[in-house]
Amino acid sequence: MRLTILGGGGFRVPLVYGALLGDRAEGRVTRVVLHDLDEGRLSAVARVLAEQAAGDPDAPEVTVTTDLDEALRGADFVFSAIRVGGLEGRAADERVALAQGVLGQETVGAGGIAYGLRTVPVAVDIARRVARLAPDAWVINFTNPAGLVTEAMSRHLGDRVIGICDSPVGLGRRIARVLGAHPGEAWIDYVGLNHLGWVRGLRVAGRDELPRLLADPDLLGSFEEGRLFGPQWLRSLGAVPNEYLHYYYFNRETVRAYQRAEKTRGAFLRDQQAGFYEEMRRPDAAALTAWDRTRAEREATYMAENRDAAGAGEREDDDLSGGYEKVALALMRAIARDERTTLILNVRNRGTLGVLDAEAVIEVPCLVDANGAHPVTVDPLPGHATGLVCAVKAVEREVLSAAESGSRTTAVKAFALHPLVDSVNVAHALLDGFTAVHPGLAYLT
Structure with missing residues (x-):
């Protein structure tokens, strides 16, 4: 089986390759193609992978290329982890946003919008090429903003593009650990958008253990989200938010x-x-x-x-091991081998959340098999979450519209409608600042 990694010179690629090295089952990935625009970065990552594979005669073969079409032809899976504008672009997003007194984080608020505006056109081009050159391939998207980019690609690839994120996995793992449960044996009731979701329950043997956690201040203070949000706020919500909601609540x-x-x-x-x-x-x-x-x-x-x-202190050692590569491997296994499993993924809504339309990409538990990822039925969002989810999804739709039309007016609207941008004038100033530092936004007129 052939896996193509877009953004193959990226720093976290060795995590994916390390996961592949541990897979010995029939039907595993035997060839990895790394694609990147930067030959130096490709060479550096290829050296790391070669040292990872040293002494392993069955290690997947690794090839590198800067030709996108060559990378896509013959792929069974395409893992997209590109960064349009590089880390210099991310730093610029933060700098421009903070100068206006608003958040510049790469997936949340003004920074996420700027990143999305320059990433969506590139992601759409990739999706079109996959549809033409590798129509049977499955695309696993990790490119941020993951939900937004997955939705953009789904308009050309349908359900054959699936977004992944390690945040829900890490959150569920931490809650299970605190409650003394094995993460693999717990059902995590998680719902929302990428980087905008809540754990509303954690069931072990049919029993929801989350109320026990919320009722115990000591347990709540023993893991990262409990310290980050505070026990009182978590009890008020009756849920444990994804860590990225800290940008909204505080x-x-x-x-x-x-x-x-x-x-x-x-x-x-x-x-x-x-x-x-x-x-x-x-x-x-x-x-x-x-x-x-x-x-x-x-x-x-x-x-x-x-x-x-x-005042949450340092991260715990168990939280330093990543996790998205494990999600990616589990997803590929489930589809390629029909090894049915449940994963929290970014997929099209298909009626799962009644407040959003069928094509909206959401982040929820999914049953995965050879036919792809299927969102499970979930309870409706509580009122406080409904407003936030609908507002942010409306912003994502404006970003998609601006990227498709090249409309500067629509891009300003996307900024102005975001809950973390508090002024239309600030929205105009943000777009002026971002277009001044990002040549990739020159298409907005």
């Missing part, structure tokens, strides 16, 4: 923390990863060792500003 505090930070997250990662790729220019560099060292620092500093604003 927006002022988070914006201040980002403004006080020595570097924004994007600037930190830009500089950190530049050091890694520069080190890989040396032929004698120990690629895997350098990558492991850089990754450990990256994971330990994840959402540091939010934890600082909440």
Whole structure:
């Protein structure tokens, strides 16, 4: 089986390859094609993968290419993890947004809109090429903003594009661990949009254990989201939010923390990863060792500003291991081998949430088999979540419309309608700032 990774020079690609190395079952991935526009980054990542595979005669073969069509032809699965504008673009998004006093995070608020506006046209082009060159391939999308990009691609690929994210997986794992349950034996009642979802229940042997967690302040204070949001707020919600909802519930505090930070997250990662790729220019560099060292620092500093604003402390060791690569592997296994499983994924709504139309991409538990991912029936959203989900989905639709039409007016509307942008004048200033630093937004007129 052949897997093509778009964004193959990306820093987290070795996580995916590491997961593939552990798969020995029949029908596994035997060939990996890395595609990237940057030959230097491709070479660096290929060196890390070669060291990962050292001594393993059955390791998947790795090839690299900068030709997108060549990468797509013959693919059984396409894993999309591109970053349009690179980490320099992410740092610029944060800088422009913070100058206007609003959030610049890459998937939430003004930064997420800017990232979406320059990513959607590229993702749509990829989807069209997949439909033409590899019509039987399944696309697994990890490109952010994941829900928005998955919806854009689904207009050309239908249900053969599925979005993944590691945030719900990590949240469910932490809640299960605190409750003394095995994550694989728990049913996680999770619903929302990507980076905008809530765990409303965690059932073990048919019994919902979440009320026990919400009633115990000590248990609530023993894991990351409990410390991040505070026991009182979680009890008020009657649910445990995805960590990204901290940007909504504690927006002022988070914006201040980002403004006080020595570097924004994007600037930190830009500089950190530049050091890694520069080190890989040396032929004698120990690629895997350098990558492991850089990754450990990256994971330990994840959402540091939010934890600082909440006084949540450092991340626990168990939360430093990622997880999206495991979701990707489980998804590929389920489809390729008809190994039926349940995963929290980004898929088209198909009536699952009555407040959204059928084509809206949502993030919910799905039953996965050889025919793809099928969202399970879930209870309606509570009122506080309904308003937020509908508002953010409306913004995503304006982003898609602006990307398709090239309308600057529609792009301004997307910014202005977002719950974290509090002024139409600010929306105009944001778009002016973003177009000044991103050549990829020149299509907006």
